[in-house]
Amino acid sequence: MSRRVVADYGWPLVVFAALAFVPELNVKIPKLFDQPISSPGTLQILGACVLFGALALTYDIQFGYTGLLSFGHALYIAIGVYLSNIAITDWHWNFWVAILFTMGVAFVLANVLGAVSLRVAGIAFAMVTLAFAQAGAVLALKDPHHWTHGEEGLGADYTKLPHAFVGIFNTKNLYWLALGFLAVVFFVVRWAVESSPGRVWQAIRENEQRVEVLGMRPHLFKLQAFVLSSTLAAAGGIVYMLLYNGSTLGVTAPNFTLTLLLMVVIGGAGSRWGAVLGGILYTYLNNRLVAVGSSSTVEGLPHVLRTPLSQPLFLLGVIFILIVFFLPGGIAGLAARGRPSGLRRLEEAIRPEHALTAPPEEA
Amino acid sequence: MSTWLLLTITGLGLGAMYFLIASGLSLIYGLMGVLNFAHGAFITVGGYAAWWTEVHLFDGVHSAWLKFVLAALMGLVVGGVFAALVELVLIRPLYNRHIEQVLVTVGLSIAFVALVQGIWGPDAKPLAVPGWLHATTTISGAHIPNDRWIEIAAAGVVLFLLQLFLRKTRYGLIIRAGVENRAMVTALGIDVRKAFTLVFAIGGVAAAVAGVLGGVYFNVVGPDQGTSLLIFAFIVVVIGGLGSIAGSAVAAMVVGLTQQYVNYYASSGVGDMIVVLLLGVVLLVSPRGLVGAFSS
Numbered sequence: 001m002s003r004r005v006v007a008d009y010g011w012p013l014v015v016f017a018a019l020a021f022v023p024e025l026n027v028k029i030p031k032l033f034d035q036p037i038s039s040p041g042t043l044q045i046l047g048a049c050v051l052f053g054a055l056a057l058t059y060d061i062q063f064g065y066t067g068l069l070s071f072g073h074a075l076y077i078a079i080g081v082y083l084s085n086i087a088i089t090d091w092h093w094n095f096w097v098a099i100l101f102t103m104g105v106a107f108v109l110a111n112v113l114g115a116v117s118l119r120v121a122g123i124a125f126a127m128v129t130l131a132f133a134q135a136g137a138v139l140a141l142k143d144p145h146h147w148t149h150g151e152e153g154l155g156a157d158y159t160k161l162p163h164a165f166v167g168i169f170n171t172k173n174l175y176w177l178a179l180g181f182l183a184v185v186f187f188v189v190r191w192a193v194e195s196s197p198g199r200v201w202q203a204i205r206e207n208e209q210r211v212e213v214l215g216m217r218p219h220l221f222k223l224q225a226f227v228l229s230s231t232l233a234a235a236g237g238i239v240y241m242l243l244y245n246g247s248t249l250g251v252t253a254p255n256f257t258l259t260l261l262l263m264v265v266i267g268g269a270g271s272r273w274g275a276v277l278g279g280i281l282y283t284y285l286n287n288r289l290v291a292v293g294s295s296s297t298v299e300g301l302p303h304v305l306r307t308p309l310s311q312p313l314f315l316l317g318v319i320f321i322l323i324v325f326f327l328p329g330g331i332a333g334l335a336a337r338g339r340p341s342g343l344r345r346l347e348e349a350i351r352p353e354h355a356l357t358a359p360p361e362e363a
Numbered sequence: 364m365s366t367w368l369l370l371t372i373t374g375l376g377l378g379a380m381y382f383l384i385a386s387g388l389s390l391i392y393g394l395m396g397v398l399n400f401a402h403g404a405f406i407t408v409g410g411y412a413a414w415w416t417e418v419h420l421f422d423g424v425h426s427a428w429l430k431f432v433l434a435a436l437m438g439l440v441v442g443g444v445f446a447a448l449v450e451l452v453l454i455r456p457l458y459n460r461h462i463e464q465v466l467v468t469v470g471l472s473i474a475f476v477a478l479v480q481g482i483w484g485p486d487a488k489p490l491a492v493p494g495w496l497h498a499t500t501t502i503s504g505a506h507i508p509n510d511r512w513i514e515i516a517a518a519g520v521v522l523f524l525l526q527l528f529l530r531k532t533r534y535g536l537i538i539r540a541g542v543e544n545r546a547m548v549t550a551l552g553i554d555v556r557k558a559f560t561l562v563f564a565i566g567g568v569a570a571a572v573a574g575v576l577g578g579v580y581f582n583v584v585g586p587d588q589g590t591s592l593l594i595f596a597f598i599v600v601v602i603g604g605l606g607s608i609a610g611s612a613v614a615a616m617v618v619g620l621t622q623q624y625v626n627y628y629a630s631s632g633v634g635d636m637i638v639v640l641l642l643g644v645v646l647l648v649s650p651r652g653l654v655g656a657f658s659s
Contacts, residue, residue, distance in 0.1 A: 138632050254594060308481060317471065
């Protein structure tokens with residue numbers, strides 16, 4: 001038991017503590033980063049990497065641990081990104097009040113929309129969540145009350161933000177904020193999935209009918225996982241807003257959720273380190289491959305090779321497909337050694353038979 | 364009155380585009396259980412193939428109609444072949460692993476848009492179409508753009524041909540039976556896998572029609588045009604009932620008309636919201652869509 005606690009809490013603590021010293025590294029790592037590690041530019045990228053590690057992990061609570069395929073996770077991140085900013089910039093609220101308000105709204109909305117969409121399962125659930133997220137995206141784009149400023153995006157009113165998070169020299173604070181958020185999400189997820197409700201989530205993923213036969217109501221447990229995941233996502237949205245100093249429509253797009261799905265699958269669904277690593281790697285590569293694509297080595301290549309190499313999303317999409325084909329456990333699956341992991345464990349959870357067709361009568 | 368007529372025809376035109384996309388999605392899901400995110404790529408392939416053909420192959424053709432029709436045909440062929448290849452290379456090896464099939468189509472949709480942007484740039488390409496398509500016809504005071512007629516006619520033709528194919532041919536029979544109960548069809552010794560490739564090809568052709576018509580509607584073909592149409596096509600498929608062509612046709616019209624009316628009479632964007640709401644209501648009342656509601 002104690003060995004488990006050390007493995008689940010001790011090692012992560014050591015890793016996060018070590019990562020906290022990254023902004024102090026005044027070294028240049030050629031190939032990996034253009035600028036020294038401690039420069040604001042690099043820290044911004046690293047902050048984004050850790051933040052997406054955390055966001056991917058919030059998505060994994062639903063997807064990897066409970067077997068819920070949502071295409072609308074972006075909605076809750078967008079609520080964090082937009083609502084906090086609207087409260088601060090458009091309504092001139094106090095920063096902390098705005099954050100409390102945003103979290104409250106996200107929690108209530110996750111309960112309401114979750115309860116509605118969880119009445120259907122499988123692919124239908126994916127579609128309903130996609131539709132709700134699309135409604136949010138339309139709302140942010142059309143901007144009926146002149147709050148989100150549509151395609152222009154909404155820059156945050158920096159006079160209202162805590163001073164520690166404003167200005168280019170404070171990028172290291174933003175990095176620490178993102179890292180702190182990752183640590184919080186990581187330990188909350190560890191605690192949640194090992195708690196007794198968390199074990200029920202995983203049982204639902206493996207076999208929902210069996211959970212029902214045992215006399216429990218899967219609906220309530222799925223809602224728990226959905227609300228926890230969505231509320232944490234909204235908190236991540238607030239960090240996102242601070243890191244990028246405002247809100248833009250990108251976070252509302254359906255593709256934003258798909259990106260999180262890619263991260264989780266690449267890292268390994270249903271694994272804490274997997275989701276985090278997937279988020280970090282994906283974000284880093286997405287940033288870095290742009291630079292590689294325009295580097296002189298690639299410029300010298302023939303056209304057929306140069307074009308795909310200059311498109312990070314093409315490469316990431318291909319990597320993703322290869323992982324689905326050959327490594328369904330993701331990066332974390334490499335450590336699982338033959339045990340079913342990642343996507344293989346989700347096969348039963350998200351089958352079309354569970355979704356829209358009639359309950360299996362003849363089977 | 365004239366505004367109402369214009370909104371109705373435009374709404375039907377939009378519904379026609381949704382139907383062209385939704386029919387393929389619905390057949391593919393009904394038969395194979397794959398929610399095909401790569402359908403947006405099929406739309407893009409159709410549009411780009413038509414544009415590329417116009418610019419590179421038939422640049423010398425003087426008749427605008429001939430050029431457009433040839434380009435459109437090329438779009439359909441390329442769309443169908445591309446879709447069939449996707450099924451053979453990416454979907455078939457993952458037979459019966461539904462989640463992985465869905466994820467592969469997600470990856471393809473993302474990689475493909477990026478590839479198109481890499482090759483032809485992020486900017487949309489102008490599609491040359493006969494002047495008549497951009498002129499308007501006046502009916503009882505309403506100036507209706509002519510391309511709407513083509514969209515409605517194309518959807519009508521596709522609907523007719525699909526029904527003919529599904530009702531009158533052996534493969535149509537296999538597909539209909541497979542949608543009902545795939546295990547039974549397989550047990551009878553029929554190789555459904557050929558039907559898989561076939562529905563992908565059919566879906567690819569129908570989506571390519573939507574891609575070409577999208578090019579006519581917007582004047583341009585863009586790398587992510589497909590993706591934006593796809594979301595509402597998904598909604599249409601679910602409202603109509605997965606696997607049902609007739610359900611998709613009805614739902615497409617309902618969604619297209621609702622969007623046009625409400626976006627005009629209420630305010631821009633409200634129509635989209637209403638459609639989303641409609642999806643929620645339909646799913647909660649009858650999880651199998653309109654078809655489920657009527658058949659039970």
